[in-house]
Amino acid sequence: xxxxxxxxxxxxxxxxxxxxxxxxxxxxxxxxxxxxxxxxxxxxxxxxxxxxxxxxxxxxxxxxxxxxxxxxxxxxxxxxxxxxxxxxxxxxxxxxxxxxxxxxxxxxxxxxxxxxxxxxxxxxxxxxxxxxxxxxxxxxxxxxxxxxxx
Numbered sequence: 001x002x003x004x005x006x007x008x009x010x011x012x013x014x015x016x017x018x019x020x021x022x023x024x025x026x027x028x029x030x031x032x033x034x035x036x037x038x039x040x041x042x043x044x045x046x047x048x049x050x051x052x053x054x055x056x057x058x059x060x061x062x063x064x065x066x067x068x069x070x071x072x073x074x075x076x077x078x079x080x081x082x083x084x085x086x087x088x089x090x091x092x093x094x095x096x097x098x099x100x101x102x103x104x105x106x107x108x109x110x111x112x113x114x115x116x117x118x119x120x121x122x123x124x125x126x127x128x129x130x131x132x133x134x135x136x137x138x139x140x141x142x143x144x145x146x147x148x149x150x
Contacts, residue, residue, distance in 0.1 A: 105133030
């Protein structure tokens with residue numbers, strides 16, 4: 001039994017280690033082979049990433065306060081809170097809706113996530129959203145927005 005537990009823990013440690021590393025393809029500069037035999041100074045190699053995009057590790061946190069069902073106020077607050085991030089694209093959003101009951105909190109979070117797509121369609125159209133509950137009085141939500149890196 002102890003052997004299986006050790007093997008499982010080693011597997012988790014390996015996955016965490018691999019997930020913590022940067023993208024090796026994005027770190028390598030693209031260089032083109034030289035076609036002439038004469039040594040000529042070449043321009044700096046291109047530093048544009050060649051690999052897939054990655055997600056920023058630190059989220060942007062937003063606090064929203066609006067009455068249940070007041071989507072207009074939700075959209076206004078979300079627009080104001082995300083103005084400085086225009087031009088960026090969200091990878092995923094975790095939304096924690098506050099309510100005394102879990103079902104009500106998740107429903108509020110779902111409404112907030114719908115308002116995200118109305119507030120900034122270019123930023124949140126392809127973003128994955130998750131609805132969570134956070135105990136407390138109804139009418140507010142905490143969002144964690146994870147953007148793609150540039």
